[in-house]
Amino acid sequence: MSIPKTHPFPFDPTYGMTLDTLRAIAPPEAPPGFDAFWRKRYERAIATDPRPRVQRSALTHPAWRILDITYVSTGDVAIGGWLLLPRGGTVRRGVIVGHGYGGREAPDFDQPVEETALLFPCFRGMSQSRHPSIPPDAPGHVLHGIDRPDDYVIGGCVEDLWLGVSTLLALYPWLDGHIGYVGASFGGGIGALGIPFDPRIARGHLVVPTFGDRASWLTLPTVGSADSAQAYAKTHEGVLDHLRLFDAATAAIRITVPMLVAPALFDPAVAPPCQFAVANAVPTSRDNEIFVLDAGHFDYPGMLEQNYALREKLRRFLQAL
Known part of the structure; x- marks a missing residue:
């Protein structure tokens, strides 16, 4: 292990926890109406015609044909992003790639896949999906409609x-039957919430996922999006009650497809106890794996080697789509 020994933060990004104590964290119980809440949302979503539109992008890459894409989401919200298609071979699988709370200004071309259509959507309010009523920055975005x-x-x-x-x-x-999802940090939390209720997603990969164990998420010090929510909760009652419906760990218990989850032991932006609440919630099976990172949202010795090992696992994991 190469957990960082020094850092600039006024708190301990390990929160005093070891791998053993992190692996012992249990996900929180679902609040009343949790499943009905999400099933209703899913039924509304799949009844929406996305009306995708594509056009050739100004971006170029030797291995990928790049298309700018827009589609319509719920509430008639326009979602923008990119669609990457292999220049050679056929399209045998699809993978949706989420993004962190910094948004996304371009697709990530370094994906360990072949014969795959890669969809890089920008979630509502951010980057290519800016919306006049939704703050584009993480501190404001995470509070939008929180009550x-x-x-x-x-x-x-x-x-x-x-x-x-x-x-x-x-x-x-x-x-x-051949669509997967890959998401890190913010995108990891969105994946943990979305995968259990969409049977069309055949497998998922979550890295340092956020939004797990909302009670801890609202109390543990952080430099991430939870910081603004913690400040807001001090002057607004009932925030935790509302957020329990959006607990990624509670949702992850309901995942039934193969998963590769990579939580970190040290992370100043997404508290490791919240990450492991999600990872531990995913049902144990021979198709599921937890790959523990030494740190997240922070550079550390051995990071490149760990990222390469995880990338190779992801390559094999997605080949099974």
Whole structure:
């Protein structure tokens, strides 16, 4: 292990926990109506026609044909992003790639896949999906609608993921049963919330996922998006009650497809106890794996080697789609 020994933060990004104590964290119980809340949202989402539109992008890459893409999500919200298609070979699988809370200004071309359509959506309010009523920055975005569960922006982002699946199937119907999701940090939390309720997603990869164990998420010091939510909760009652409906660990218990989850032991932006609440919630099976990183959202010795090892696992994991 190469957990960072020095750092600039006024708190301990390990929160005093070891791998053993992290692996012992249990996910929180679901609040009343949790499953009904998400099933209703899913039924509304898949009834929405995404109406995808593509055009040649100004971006170029030797291995990928790059298309700018837009599709319609719930609430008639326009989602923008990129679609990458292999220059050679056929499209045998589809993978949706989420992003962190910094948004995404371009697709990530370094994906360990072949014969794959890669969809890089920008979730509502951010980057290519800016919206006049949604703050584009993480501290403001994470608070948008937080007191109104039906309107909370995080729920809308999960629906954006589901409409991304609908978009891939509208463009390539033969990908039915062969669509996966990859997401880190913010994108990891969105994936943990969305995968359990969408049977069209066949497997998922989550890296340092956020939004797990919301009670801890609202109390543990952080430099991530939870910081603004913690400040807000001090003057607004009932925030935790609302957020329990958006607990990624509670949702992850319900995942039934193969998963590769990579939580970190040290992370100043997404508290490791919250990450492991998600990782531990994924049911144990021979198809699921937890790959422990020494740190997240922070450079550390051995990071390149760990990232390479995880990338190779992801390569094999996605080949099974």
